[in-house]
Structure formats: structure tokens, C-alpha cells
Amino acid sequence: MSASPDHHAGGSVPRVVLLGPPGSGKTVVGALLAEALAEPFHDSDALLTESHGGPTADLLIERGEEEFRRLEAEAAEEALALPGVAALGSGALDHEATAERVAALGAAGAVVAHLDVSLSVAAARLGLNVPQSPALAGTRSQLAAMATARRPRYEARATVVIDTSELSPEEVVARLRAAIS
Ligand SMILES: Nc1ncnc2c1ncn2[C@@H]1O[C@H](COP(=O)(O)OP(=O)(O)OP(=O)(O)O)[C@@H](O)[C@H]1O
Numbered sequence: 011m012s013a014s015p016d017h018h019a020g021g022s023v024p025r026v027v028l029l030g031p032p033g034s035g036k037t038v039v040g041a042l043l044a045e046a047l048a049e050p051f052h053d054s055d056a057l058l059t060e061s062h063g064g065p066t067a068d069l070l071i072e073r074g075e076e077e078f079r080r081l082e083a084e085a086a087e088e089a090l091a092l093p094g095v096a097a098l099g100s101g102a103l104d105h106e107a108t109a110e111r112v113a114a115l116g117a118a119g120a121v122v123a124h125l126d127v128s129l130s131v132a133a134a135r136l137g138l139n140v141p142q143s144p145a146l147a148g149t150r151s152q153l154a155a156m157a158t159a160r161r162p163r164y165e166a167r168a169t170v171v172i173d174t175s176e177l178s179p180e181e182v183v184a185r186l187r188a189a190i191s
Pocket residue numbers: 030031032033034035036037038039055099100135136174177178179182
């Protein structure tokens with residue numbers, strides 16, 4: 011399918027959208043890629059924090075899961091309506107309208123990248139691999155359950171999948187640049 015002019019440099023919607031679980035590198039890779047392309051970077055978690063204050067984890071605790079997911083979807087919609095590179099919160103595709111919007115961008119020529127990562131590497135990147143009692147391994151279990159539940163949603167909308175587990179952020183950026191036509 012041919013790309014809409016909107017998806018090229020200077021367009022009005024992102025030409026690269028990054029999806030993936032926590033620790034897959036959406037924020038670090040998105041910032042590096044945007045810098046390399048000399049384009050803006052919009053991270054929906056940063057937009058969420060700018061609009062509502064506090065770290066996203068605090069927002070989830072203070073507002074509750076249902077309200078947090080609504081705000082997460084709003085922030086994702088905001089990022090998807092801006093040019094350059096967009097990184098979406100890892101739960102953004104749980105919202106069907108957002109998932110459809112991402113699919114439409116991919117169909118129109120944007121690179122929609124699922125940045126994947128193994129559980130052990132994600133845990134290490136997120137500082138969750140510290141020795142602890144098995145009874146206190148709940149956070150890693152939650153990470154595993156979340157990643158497993160969301161993987162099919164990322165895969166269904168992605169135009170490219172990159173397993174970042176054994177790659178540096180710069181190597182991920184190089185693969186993304188190769189995927190941009
Ligand atoms: N390919 C990589 N190699 C090594 N370290 C990485 C890689 N990608 C990300 N990291 C590191 O892992 C940590 C998490 O990365 P980052 O914040 O970009 O992930 P994320 O996908 O945006 O996570 P979240 O969903 O929580 O926002 C950071 O410390 C980052 O520097």
C-alpha cells in the first residue's frame with residue numbers, strides 16, 4: 011500500500027509508532043530515533059505526566075486502574091496526532107479505538123514497530139532481578155502476565171517486530187531506520 015504524504019518527514023501524524031511491554035526500550039529508542047531523524051519525539055507516558063502530574067505509577071495508584079487506562083488512551087491519541095516518532099504506553103492497545111487508529115496508521119504507510127523483549131531481560135532493565143523471596147516475586151509475575159496478555163495485540167497491529175533482548179538501543183534504531191521507506 012502506498013504511503014500517505016502525512017507519514018513522511020514534516021507530516022501531521024507520526025511516521026514511526028513504537029509499541030511494546032515495559033522495558034522494551036520505547037522511550038530510549040524513540041528519543042534516539044527522533045534525534046537521528048531530526049524529528050520530534052512524543053512519548054505518551056510523558057504527555058500523561060505533563061497533563062496530570064506525577065509519575066505514571068503514582069497516577070495508577072491514585073486514580074485507580076480504570077481511570078488510569080482512560081487517561082493512558084487519551085495520551086496515546088494525543089501522541090498519534092503529532093508528527094515524528096510516537097511511543098505508546100504499554101497498555102494503550104487495550105483500548106480498541108487506539109488499536110484501530112494504530113492499525114490505520116500502519117496501513118497508510120507508518121512504521122508500527124513492536125519492540126519485544128524477553129522477560130528476563132525486561133526484568134533486568136527494570137531493576138526487578140534482585141534476589142528476593144519467591145513469595146515477593148509478584149511484580150515479575152505481573153510483568154510476565156501483562157506481557158503475555160498484550161503480545162497478541164502488539165503483533166496484530168505491528169508492521170515490524172524487533173526483538174530487542176540482544177540488541178543495543180543504537181542497533182534497534184538502525185533496524186527501525188532500515189524499515190522506514
Ligand atoms: N536495547 C537496550 N539495551 C540495553 N538497555 C536498554 C535497551 N533498551 C532500553 N534499555 C534500558 O532499559 C530501561 C527501560 O527502557 P525504556 O524506559 O526505554 O523502556 P520502555 O519500553 O519505555 O518502558 P515503559 O513501558 O516502562 O515506559 C532503561 O534504563 C533503558 O536505558
